[in-house]
Amino acid sequence: MRKQIAAANWKMNLTYQQGEKLLDDILGAEIVLKPHQQTIFAVPSPYLLMTRSEVETEQNYEAAAQNCYHKKSGAYTGEISVEMLRSINVNYCVIGHSERREYFSETNSMLADKVNLCLEKNIAPIFCCGEPLNIRDAGTQNEFVAVQLKESLFHLSAEQMKNFIIAYEPIWAIGTGKTATTEQAQEMHAHLRSIIAGQYNSEVAETVSILYGGSVKANNAKEIFGCKDVDGGLVGGASLVAADFIEIIKTLK
Numbered sequence: 001m002r003k004q005i006a007a008a009n010w011k012m013n014l015t016y017q018q019g020e021k022l023l024d025d026i027l028g029a030e031i032v033l034k035p036h037q038q039t040i041f042a043v044p045s046p047y048l049l050m051t052r053s054e055v056e057t058e059q060n061y062e063a064a065a066q067n068c069y070h071k072k073s074g075a076y077t078g079e080i081s082v083e084m085l086r087s088i089n090v091n092y093c094v095i096g097h098s099e100r101r102e103y104f105s106e107t108n109s110m111l112a113d114k115v116n117l118c119l120e121k122n123i124a125p126i127f128c129c130g131e132p133l134n135i136r137d138a139g140t141q142n143e144f145v146a147v148q149l150k151e152s153l154f155h156l157s158a159e160q161m162k163n164f165i166i167a168y169e170p171i172w173a174i175g176t177g178k179t180a181t182t183e184q185a186q187e188m189h190a191h192l193r194s195i196i197a198g199q200y201n202s203e204v205a206e207t208v209s210i211l212y213g214g215s216v217k218a219n220n221a222k223e224i225f226g227c228k229d230v231d232g233g234l235v236g237g238a239s240l241v242a243a244d245f246i247e248i249i250k251t252l253k
């Protein structure tokens with residue numbers, strides 16, 4: 001069975017102390033994950049070491065960076081390299097979140113560089129894709145996400161694409177309280193899997209975990225995660241509340 005993942009995306013929220021308490025509360029629930037299940041906390045960079053040490057003794061709990069820079073090292077004040085992440089044993093990094101694309105002008109080709117740098121250092125990217133509302137309204141979302149995958153991922157080998165993690169996040173559903181319907185989610189996830197199968201093969205496509213992101217809550221996770229091609233979620237708002245995120249972890253298939 002491919003990996004089923006509950007990924008928390010704290011974004012630019014919580015103080016260090018609040019983050020520590022949140023992790024303690026979630027880990028204190030002692031949810032034992034099955035071998036194919038995983039919980040990942042994408043936390044602000046200054047909290048990575050603390051998060052790493054909190055999850056160290058837990059089976060299948062991991063820390064992730066929310067971003068990395070698309071150059072190896074050098075005079076890029078304020079940026080964080082994959083080498084830095086590797087040096088503190090961070091094994092995951094969110095790449096291309098829609099907020100990064102929108103507010104920090106990240107392009108598909110920049111994201112391809114980030115993916116390459118991560119893979120070089122054995123850091124698994126959690127690659128985000130998804131369409132804005134005007135594209136959904138125009139009905140061209142399938143073509144839109146296909147270009148995102150093609151330009152940022154399809155230079156990878158089949159071996160590199162195996163077990164890859166993608167998060168589909170319709171931008172119109174992020175932080176809006178509006179989720180895609182289960183039909184819309186399943187349809188898009190199946191579409192993403194089919195374009196990966198077309199580029200590689202269906203065996204590779206079947207190993208790719210495709211998470212849904214966009215207003216996943218404790219009360220809708222079951223329905224969304226229940227879709228055949230949805231392999232968990234990338235969760236923003238609801239990951240900041242221990243009881244809610246605990247419920248979401250418990251909902252993993």
Ligand code: PGA
Nearest residue numbers: 174175214215235236237
């Ligand atoms: P949300 O955020 O759950 O608050 O909609 C999801 C995300 O942007 O990762």
